[in-house]
Amino acid sequence: MHIIYPAVVSALLFAVGVYGVLARRNAILVLMAVELMLNAVNLNLVAFDVWWRDRLHGGQVLTLFTIVIAAAEVGLGLAIVLLVYRNRKVVDVDRLRELSEDPAPAAGQDAEPAKVTEGAA
């Protein structure tokens, strides 16, 4: 097995994930692109574990750890997205501009005022 094929596949997958994170505006699609990037890293770890014939299997064990962290990350990320949706009724990341520094009026602010969490229950 030439090590260059998994390495190039993981690099291209990472680039696809970078494009997704930067170009998408729906927060859930951004999370999907983050998952693609994490998978690219996993593929790299597995490929170089096989390449080095690591006796401790550091690459594959770290891949398992990354998968667990990705599961925790997507769980928390979706909880945050749902909370934002309950409060703002919008999950587009470029319309959530409450914390931005430039005073330009945001598109999301004219839609409706923010509701508090208790009101949505």
Next chain:
Amino acid sequence: MSGQDVVFVLLGAVAIGSGVLVVTTRQIVHAALWLVVSFGALAGGYLVLTAEFVAWVQVLIYVGAVVVLLLFGIMLTRAPIGAAADLDSGNRWAALAVALGTAAVLVTVLVMGFGHAYKPLKAGGGSAEELGASVFRTWVLPFEVLSVLLLAALVGAIVLSRSDIGARKGG
């Protein structure tokens, strides 16, 4: 190219192609389903690389859990089910430039560094027995720390998504 290389390149092409469809499709549910194809192809790639246990963990957790969680998120935020034109933000071309730059730099560096590296695959290196012995001997402390992290993330997700727990009023 050996047969293993050919199989891996085909699986990698499927993974990258469906990944591109994930980030370009106009239907948000289709993006989640293409993500299944991408993860499945990557699991096949792990199998080719003799990492069997990682491959099945990938199928169980990514295809089984993460994608279902993402689909739940899509449903709960009432995303448009049909084709939607406004899934991309305005900086698509800048994002394309950054992604192409990333790909060019990474592929150049990797080809320069590992262009002719070759090692024959040996079966059994990623079996559950080997990985289990490795996890519970060498890596047992990070494993336990990770279980605490998973518990904390679980508690955090529950606290965030329950609507009847507000900010504490008085105390």
